[in-house]
Each structure stands twice: as C-alpha cells, then as structure tokens.
Amino acid sequence: xxxxxxxxxxxxxxxxxxxxxxxxxxxxxxxxxxxxxxxxxxxxxxxxxxxxxxxxxxxxxxxxxxxxxxxxxxxxxxxxxxxxxxxxxxxxxxxxxxxxxxxxxxxxxxxxxxxxxxxxxxxxxxxxxxxxxxxxxxxxxxxxxxxxxxxxxxxxxxxxxxxxxxxxxxxxxxxxxxxxxxxxxxxxxxxxxxxxxxxxxxxxxxxxxxxxxxxxxxxxxxxxxxxxxxxxxxxxxxxxxxxxxxxxxxxxxxxxxxxxxxxxxxxxxxxxxxxxxxxxxxxxxxxxxxxxxxxxxxxxxxxxxxxxxxxxxxxxxxxxxxxxxxxxxxxxxxxxxxxxxxxxxxxxxx
Numbered sequence: 001x002x003x004x005x006x007x008x009x010x011x012x013x014x015x016x017x018x019x020x021x022x023x024x025x026x027x028x029x030x031x032x033x034x035x036x037x038x039x040x041x042x043x044x045x046x047x048x049x050x051x052x053x054x055x056x057x058x059x060x061x062x063x064x065x066x067x068x069x070x071x072x073x074x075x076x077x078x079x080x081x082x083x084x085x086x087x088x089x090x091x092x093x094x095x096x097x098x099x100x101x102x103x104x105x106x107x108x109x110x111x112x113x114x115x116x117x118x119x120x121x122x123x124x125x126x127x128x129x130x131x132x133x134x135x136x137x138x139x140x141x142x143x144x145x146x147x148x149x150x151x152x153x154x155x156x157x158x159x160x161x162x163x164x165x166x167x168x169x170x171x172x173x174x175x176x177x178x179x180x181x182x183x184x185x186x187x188x189x190x191x192x193x194x195x196x197x198x199x200x201x202x203x204x205x206x207x208x209x210x211x212x213x214x215x216x217x218x219x220x221x222x223x224x225x226x227x228x229x230x231x232x233x234x235x236x237x238x239x240x241x242x243x244x245x246x247x248x249x250x251x252x253x254x255x256x257x258x259x260x261x262x263x264x265x266x267x268x269x270x271x272x273x274x275x276x277x278x279x280x281x282x283x284x285x286x287x288x289x290x291x292x293x294x295x296x297x298x299x300x301x302x303x304x305x306x307x308x309x310x311x312x313x314x315x316x317x318x319x320x321x322x323x324x325x326x327x328x329x330x331x332x333x334x335x336x337x338x339x340x341x342x343x344x345x346x347x348x349x350x
Contacts, residue, residue, distance in 0.1 A: 015219035018155070020306055022223060023262045024206035025252040025270070025294075028234045031283050032170065033245035034196050036061045043193040044242075046169070053166035055200040059158040062204055062230075067126045069233035075125035076100050078132050094140040100124045105143060113147025121152070121217045128216045130154035155212035156226070163200040164271060165287075166278040170196045199281045201249070201289075205267035208253075211260070227253060227309050231348035249284060249313040250330075251346075254298070257306040269294030273319055290319040291330065299337040308334055309344045 036057040037044035047056040068084065071077050078100050098105060101119045108116055121128055131154030136144065208223055231248045238246035256262055272278075274288035281287060298305065312327035320333045335343045 015221040018208065018210045018213035018218055018220055018223055021210045021256050021260065021262050022208035023254045023256070023264070023266055024158075024204070024208070024226070024230075025250070025266045026204045026206065026230050026248070027201060027250040027270070027289075028246055028248045029199065029201045029284055030055070030197060031199050031245040031247075032196055033238075034242050035200055035202060035246070037195070037242070043195055045195045046167075046197050048167060048169075049162060052162070055163040055167045055197060055202065057161045057163075057202050057204075059160060059204075062158055062161075063126075063130055065233040065237040066129070066229060068237045069229055070125050072236065076123040077126040078120075078124040079126055094136050097134075097136065097140070097144075105140065108143040108145075111145070113145030116144050117148050118217065120148075125222070127152050127154075128218045128222055129156040131216060152216050153212055155209040155216060155218050156206065157209070158204050158206040159267075161202045161204045163202050164289075165199070165201055165281055167200045168198040168279050170198055199283060199286075201272065201281075201284075201287060203267050203270060207262060227251070227311075227346045228348040231311055235348075247284070247313065248311075248348075249316045250289075251309075251311040253309040255306045255309070256304050258304040261304050263297050263301055266294060266297060269297050284313070284315045285317075288317055288319050288324065291333065292320055295320060295333055295337045298334070302338045302342075305338050305342060307342050307344055308338055309346055310334060311346050311348055 034044065034046045035055055036047050038047050047058070048054070049056055064081065067077050067079055068081050071080070071084070078096060094105070097103075097120065100123050102123070103111075103116075103119060111119070124132070126132070131152040133151045134149070141148070208218075208226070212218075213223075231251055234246050234248045238244065252266070254263070254266065269291065270293075271290050272287055273290040274281075274286060276286050298308065310331065312330050314327050316330070317324055317326055318330045318333075320329070323329070325332075331343065331345060
C-alpha cells in the first residue's frame with residue numbers, strides 16, 4: 001500500500017495502530033466429527049498426516065470460521081461464505097468492492113487509489129486481518145486508480161495445525177442416503193460415506209505482525225477482538241451436522257514489548273501426557289495437557305512480554321511439574337511465570 005494510505009488512517013475507526021507483536025496458541029477439540037475434510041478425496045475424508053496419524057487442519061479452515069463469525073457480528077467482509085448467501089445475492093468480482101464499501105462505482109473516479117484502498121480496508125475486516133488478492137476487470141481497476149494494490153498481505157497468520165494425538169477414524173461410519181421426490185412422483189437418491197474422527201485435540205499457532213499491520217490498517221481494537229473471536233467462532237460456526245462436536249479449550253495471546261520479537265515455538269510447549277493411549281481418547285476428560293515447556297519459555301522470556309491474555313475451558317486438565325489442576329491452576333502457573341500483573345483473563349461472552 002502507498003505511504004499516503006498508511007498516513008491517512010491510524011487504525012480503522014479511530015483506534016490506535018498496532019504497536020507490538022503477538023503470538024497466539026489456540027487449542028480446540030473435535031469429538032465424533034470431521035474437523036477438516038479434503039474435498040479432493042472420496043467423500044470428503046478427514047485430513048490425516050500419513051506418517052504420524054495426526055489430524056491436519058489448515059489455516060484456511062480456521063480463517064473461514066473467523067470470517068463467518070465476523071460476518072455474523074456485523075463486520076464487513078470481502079471473502080463471503082457462498083453457503084451462507086442466496087445464490088442470487090453472490091456478486092461479481094467488481095461488485096464485491098461496491099458491496100463491501102457501499103461506494104457507487106462512479107464515486108470511485110473522485111477518489112485516489114490510496115483513498116479507495118483506505119475505504120476498502122475500513123469496511124473489510126477480514127482483509128485487515130488476513131489480507132486478500134483483489135482481482136477486478138480492467139475498467140474497474142482503472143476507476144480504482146494505480147495506487148490501489150492488487151494484493152494485501154495479511155498481518156495475522158496461522159500455521160497448519162496437527163492434532164496432539166494420533167487420531168482414530170470412527171469404525172461405525174456408514175453410508176448415508178438422501179432421497180428426494182420429484183414432480184413426477186419418482187424418487188431420486190444419492191449416497192455418501194459419513195467420515196468422522198473419534199477425537200482430536202488441535203493446537204493452532206498464530207502471529208500478529210505489527211509491521212504488516214500498518215499496510216492493512218489493522219488496529220489495536222482488531223487485535224483485541226481476536227481475544228474473543230477465535231473462541232466464539234469455533235463455538236458458533238460449527239453448528240452443522242458435519243461439524244458438531246467442536247469445543248474451544250485454551251486461548252493464549254502473548255503480546256511482546258520488544259520490537260520485532262516473538263518466541264515462535266509456544267505451541268511446541270504443550271503435549272498430551274495422560275496414561276490412556278491415543279486410540280482410547282474420546283473426549284476432553286480423557287486428556288492431560290502438559291504445559292511445562294510453555295511455562296519455561298514464558299518465564300525465560302518474561303522481560304520481553306507485555307501481557308498474556310488467556311481463556312481456559314473449565315474441563316481442561318493441565319500438568320505442570322509434578323502437579324495437575326484445572327483452569328484456575330493454569331492461571332496460577334502463568335502468573336508465576338510472567339507475573340500476576342501481566343496475565344489477563346478474558347470471558348469470550350462478556
């Protein structure tokens with residue numbers, strides 16, 4: 001984006017620019033469900049690492065949940081979910097810009113390219129977070145002007161996630177049949193296999209890049225919104241037959257005070273240590289999450305940490321040292337690692 005656009009808007013709605021880098025660890029589990037089907041496989045089979053047997057969930061799947069939640073919360077988004085819109089409401093690629101910004105195409109002629117970009121980013125929350133490639137017709141691009149970028153690089157990125165456990169596919173998965181009566185009284189049906197996993201505990205690792213934030217006008221308020229958005233997205237956007245069974249279990253956002261610094265391996269600091277074998281896991285009460293390395297990392301780099309924002313599900317049991325405990329115990333351990341004044345508990349529904 002041009003310097004003009006960056007200087008024009010400090011944040012999207014009067015909020016402060018993002019000053020610090022953040023690192024995110026987000027764990028949710030999937031019980032009797034398909035956490036991320038592969039559309040190129042037969043019957044949308046769950047993605048599974050062939051070597052380790054871990055379930056794989058892509059960042060695209062997580063971002064879809066987040067975009068849909070932003071949409072439900074009333075924020076404008078550029079990459080809409082086609083399944084949540086009537087077919088006749090799906091606009092062409094040029095009309096996407098008009099839909100997001102509310103600007104008449106003729107009005108664009110009165111704006112510079114950087115001004116059009118600012119309008120776009122102000123109204124497209126998902127682009128501020130994740131970026132986007134904008135493809136318009138040549139005529140429409142001419143209206144936007146040369147200073148309107150063809151691509152925005154998202155400052156919020158997540159890695160692909162691999163479950164902490166080796167997963168087991170449900171042995172009782174059956175073929176499903178759907179029969180629809182036609183106007184001629186004849187029945188037509190389709191068949192598909194219902195593929196699900198018994199249980200998977202899935203850790204996502206994410207970074208909020210304060211350097212890239214200025215290019216998409218990501219604000220401090222946008223970053224703070226993540227502290228409830230991920231939790232609510234997994235709760236609210238999995239209320240379909242194929243996705244029922246998802247529950248968020250742990251959210252951590254570590255904000256750093258040192259420029260251009262992050263630990264980078266916080267997600268490697270959690271592992272399952274319960275006595276049950278992976279093949280026997282069926283829900284969160286079967287698991288024990290060891291957080292020793294996570295706490296060691298936080299303590300070792302405490303001087304670089306501004307705050308640790310956390311939400312813990314009450315059913316999560318953690319192990320630290322030789323002791324185990326629930327959500328309150330984990331909060332105590334975090335406070336011991338970085339100081340009680342640096343730990344901020346968040347209620348996603350407050």
